[in-house]
Amino acid sequence: MKDLTKLLFITVLAVTLFAGSAFAGTLDTVKKRGYVKTGVSGKVVGFSTTDAKGHWNGLDVDFARAVAAAIFGDSDKVRFTPVAFKEAFTALQSGEIDMLTRNTTWTFQRDTKLGLEFVGVLFYDGQGFMVKKDLGVNSALELDGASVCTQSGTTTELNLSDYFTAHGMKYKPVVYESSDEATVIYDSGRCDVYTTDASGLASRRTTLKDPKAHIILPEVISKEPLGPAVRQGDQQWSDIVRWTLFALINAEELGIDSHNVDQMLKSKNPAVQRFLGVSGNFGQYLGLSKDWAYQIVKKVGNYGELYDRNVGPNSALGLERGVNALWTKGGLIYAPPIR
Amino acid sequence: MGEKTLDHSQGRPWVRLLNDARFRGWVSQAVVLALIIAGASYGISNVAQNLHKAGITTGFGFLSSPAGFDISQTLIPYTSKSSYADALLVGVLNTLLVSALSIVFSSILGLFLGIIRLSPNWLVSHLAGAYTEMIRNVPLLLQILFWYLAILAPLPGPRKSLDLGGIIYLCNRGLQIPSPEFLPGFGITFAVFLLATAISIALIVWNRRRQRNTGKHIPAYLISLCIIIVLPMISYYTTGSPVHWDIPKLKGFNFSGGITVLPELIALTLALSLYSATFIGEYIRSGIMAVNKGQTEAAYALGYRPGLAYRLIIIPQAMRVAIPPLISQYLTLIKNSSLAVVIGYPDLIHVFAGTALNQSGQSVEIISITMIIYLSLSLVISLFMNWYNKKFAMRGY
Numbered sequence: 003m004k005d006l007t008k009l010l011f012i013t014v015l016a017v018t019l020f021a022g023s024a025f026a027g028t029l030d031t032v033k034k035r036g037y038v039k040t041g042v043s044g045k046v047v048g049f050s051t052t053d054a055k056g057h058w059n060g061l062d063v064d065f066a067r068a069v070a071a072a073i074f075g076d077s078d079k080v081r082f083t084p085v086a087f088k089e090a091f092t093a094l095q096s097g098e099i100d101m102l103t104r105n106t107t108w109t110f111q112r113d114t115k116l117g118l119e120f121v122g123v124l125f126y127d128g129q130g131f132m133v134k135k136d137l138g139v140n141s142a143l144e145l146d147g148a149s150v151c152t153q154s155g156t157t158t159e160l161n162l163s164d165y166f167t168a169h170g171m172k173y174k175p176v177v178y179e180s181s182d183e184a185t186v187i188y189d190s191g192r193c194d195v196y197t198t199d200a201s202g203l204a205s206r207r208t209t210l211k212d213p214k215a216h217i218i219l220p221e222v223i224s225k226e227p228l229g230p231a232v233r234q235g236d237q238q239w240s241d242i243v244r245w246t247l248f249a250l251i252n253a254e255e256l257g258i259d260s261h262n263v264d265q266m267l268k269s270k271n272p273a274v275q276r277f278l279g280v281s282g283n284f285g286q287y288l289g290l291s292k293d294w295a296y297q298i299v300k301k302v303g304n305y306g307e308l309y310d311r312n313v314g315p316n317s318a319l320g321l322e323r324g325v326n327a328l329w330t331k332g333g334l335i336y337a338p339p340i341r
Numbered sequence: 342m343g344e345k346t347l348d349h350s351q352g353r354p355w356v357r358l359l360n361d362a363r364f365r366g367w368v369s370q371a372v373v374l375a376l377i378i379a380g381a382s383y384g385i386s387n388v389a390q391n392l393h394k395a396g397i398t399t400g401f402g403f404l405s406s407p408a409g410f411d412i413s414q415t416l417i418p419y420t421s422k423s424s425y426a427d428a429l430l431v432g433v434l435n436t437l438l439v440s441a442l443s444i445v446f447s448s449i450l451g452l453f454l455g456i457i458r459l460s461p462n463w464l465v466s467h468l469a470g471a472y473t474e475m476i477r478n479v480p481l482l483l484q485i486l487f488w489y490l491a492i493l494a495p496l497p498g499p500r501k502s503l504d505l506g507g508i509i510y511l512c513n514r515g516l517q518i519p520s521p522e523f524l525p526g527f528g529i530t531f532a533v534f535l536l537a538t539a540i541s542i543a544l545i546v547w548n549r550r551r552q553r554n555t556g557k558h559i560p561a562y563l564i565s566l567c568i569i570i571v572l573p574m575i576s577y578y579t580t581g582s583p584v585h586w587d588i589p590k591l592k593g594f595n596f597s598g599g600i601t602v603l604p605e606l607i608a609l610t611l612a613l614s615l616y617s618a619t620f621i622g623e624y625i626r627s628g629i630m631a632v633n634k635g636q637t638e639a640a641y642a643l644g645y646r647p648g649l650a651y652r653l654i655i656i657p658q659a660m661r662v663a664i665p666p667l668i669s670q671y672l673t674l675i676k677n678s679s680l681a682v683v684i685g686y687p688d689l690i691h692v693f694a695g696t697a698l699n700q701s702g703q704s705v706e707i708i709s710i711t712m713i714i715y716l717s718l719s720l721v722i723s724l725f726m727n728w729y730n731k732k733f734a735m736r737g738y
Contacts, residue, residue, distance in 0.1 A: 088695065092704060095395060116702040117395040137594065147593040149514055154691065155699025160409045163421040174514070174595065175411040178685045179695060187685070190493050191513050192604070194594045234396040 028100055028232075028239035029073070029289050037079040040066040041099040044084025045182055047205040048312050048319040049105045058082050061312040062103040065124055065230060068302045069101070069246045072294040077301035086180065087155055091116055094233055101243055103230040105199070107157045112231075119234045121244035125313075126325045126334050128222035129161050130200040132207060135217050137194060142221035146171040151193035153181045158198050161224040185209060199226045204319045242288050249295040251337035252277060253304035255328055260303040263296060277340050284340055295340070305335065388705065403701045404429070410696055412687045414603055425697050432692035433714060439609050439688065440675045446614035447674065451621025456651065458626050469622070477619040482680055484616055489608035489684040496604075499595050508588050516602040517589035526583035533576040534569070541565030605686035609678065617674045624666045628659030661730075668726040672719045689714060 042050035050060040067077035085093050094102045108120040131142050154177045166173045176193050178184040185206045188196040207213045232240045258266045275281040279292040313319045327333025358364050392399050404426040411421050416434040458469040502512030510517040548561035589599030640650035681688040694711045
């Protein structure tokens with residue numbers, strides 16, 4: 003009850019008092035404040051976690067650093083707020099954070115109904131199932147009658163219901179507030195199956211008592227485009243966050259990475275020149291400096307570097323690029339050109 | 342002095358009114374009330390306007406749209422195609438179920454604790470004391486988690502579940518018990534049961550009147566019990582046992598058929614009952630201690646055995662003191678049941694203010710509804726207990 007009262011109070015208060023001021027001019031607010039406030043999950047290995055020294059890392063975290071680099075030319079000018087799923091949208095709506103990069107699925111309702119705006123897709127994911135090996139199950143279609151652990155309020159929960167209904171199977175939902183709990187309880191044997199996005203399964207498996215005793219089933223039962231979100235109604239701010247994402251992707255496509263970016267300043271390729279601010283001044287249309295994209299690549303890297311560092315085959319998660327490869331390499335990662 | 346005051350009151354009418362303390366009181370209260378109403382309505386309209394401006398949909402229309410998620414324990418028919426309003430009802434019923442179970446268990450245990458803590462037996466009273474101090478000083482949240490994990494850890498998976506007589510099974514998916522399915526002929530047995538109950542009531546009333554008039558009595562409660570058990574049994578077997586028991590069977594991973602009592606429900610009920618019982622025990626103890634010792638002595642002097650003296654003389658008087666704090670304890674228990682969230686028991690907060698809120702995004706509406714429901718629940722319990730207090734306890738009956 004206390005939590006509830008607090009939540010209501012914050013929503014109402016924030017919406018009442020700050021709505022007028024906070025929903026416009028986010029860039030000015032951020033510049034005056036000196037850093038970007040970002041909501042992250044804080045719990046998902048590969049996306050946003052803190053290491054032993056309290057240093058943040060992960061794909062979501064690096065994306066937020068890219069936004070800071072674009073604005074300030076300094077990727078450290080960002081502060082991370084771990085937000086529980088339940089509070090994530092409220093925190094953004096009420097202006098407590100400037101943007102949300104919290105492996106959150108872009109859906110119709112969230113985009114249209116909640117006063118949010120998703121700027122693009124940072125990671126293409128899909129929902130999967132993890133089971134103990136000794137159950138002898140090899141396909142999700144053999145899960146009739148299973149107990150399934152999941153997290154409440156997520157798209158995962160809805161897809162789960164859709165999938166079992168569509169295949170005429172029954173299941174017993176066991177639903178927890180946080181994915182931490184769901185994982186621990188799954189590990190204790192309360193459920194046969196744990197379900198979340200495939201990347202999340204890979205991430206969660208690393209935290210189980212005996213990771214090798216569990217397998218991820220081949221079926222991917224949903225589309226989960228995960229992407230950063232901002233408040234609706236501040237076009238300049240959503241453009242900055244959107245084009246930061248596109249800049250990361252375009253950099254990889256143009257072959258610019260954090261190591262060669264300084265040499266690339268001398269490139270004869272007009273697209274590279276435009277991108278790095280050598281010719282033209284595209285930054286001004288965002289209210290940023292001329293070298294905004296240069297700063298992103300210099301300080302954080304390009305999309306491929308972010309991917310490899312955090313979730314790629316050599317990271318703890320070990321995920322292949324798959325659909326998250328560039329469109330030129332048969333994947334779905336595609337960004338409009340900077341021109 | 343007296344004359345001067347009189348002078349003021351005889352001035353012009355508005356001066357007279359202004360000097361009237363009662364009138365001033367009314368006016369100032371009316372002004373404050375008006376200010377509060379104005380403030381509240383400004384706040385509400387501002388919230389509505391800002392929500393609209395921020396592009397957040399408002400209104401209660403979402404209640405009739407399909408919820409899309411499943412719930413692990415539903416006392417009414419519910420599927421993912423049911424509406425948000427149905428999910429709300431499921432949540433409310435689950436909250437009521439766990440609260441009712443916990444209130445019953447904690448009251449029984451609390452009454453017992455309160456009485457034995459006053460026992461002249463050193464060991465017994467100190468055991469009760471130690472239990473009380475230990476349990477009530479540990480946060481409830483910890484206890485809920487403790488019971489949940491303590492229940493889950495030692496229990497085997499469904500394939501190796503404990504077989505209790507081939508009809509009841511215990512595993513980490515919960516307690517599997519058979520569920521009855523009533524066939525058409527069962528109506529007769531039910532009618533016989535009603536008839537037996539009516540006969541029993543008549544017997545008890547007749548016995549009480551006879552005892553008051555003549556002093557003679559028969560063991561009416563015992564006889565009634567026999568009637569209520571035996572008559573329906575006869576009719577049940579003569580009509581050919583018209584109840585089919587659906588016995589849980591292991592099928593695939595899990596049990597199917599029967600009723601599953603979720604481990605979440607067991608853990609939550611256990612934690613709430615054991616915790617609240619310590620407080621209830623203390624209220625009962627203070628109530629008993631408030632009853633004059635002379636009452637006990639008088640009862641013994643009249644030849645009452647201790648059990649009877651407690652039941653008829655001491656406890657009824659003790660309740661007079663114990664009921665008011667007991668009301669708050671019940672209310673606290675109901676509100677504490679919302680801690681269900683941490684172990685995934687689908688109560689009102691978990692289902693409605695958690696899942697439904699996230700799926701629909703209607704935070705202001707959903708939290709308002711949830712608060713109103715808790716408020717109404719609390720008020721109803723409070724009203725009932727106060728009625729009970731007035732009706733019975735105050736007379737010392």
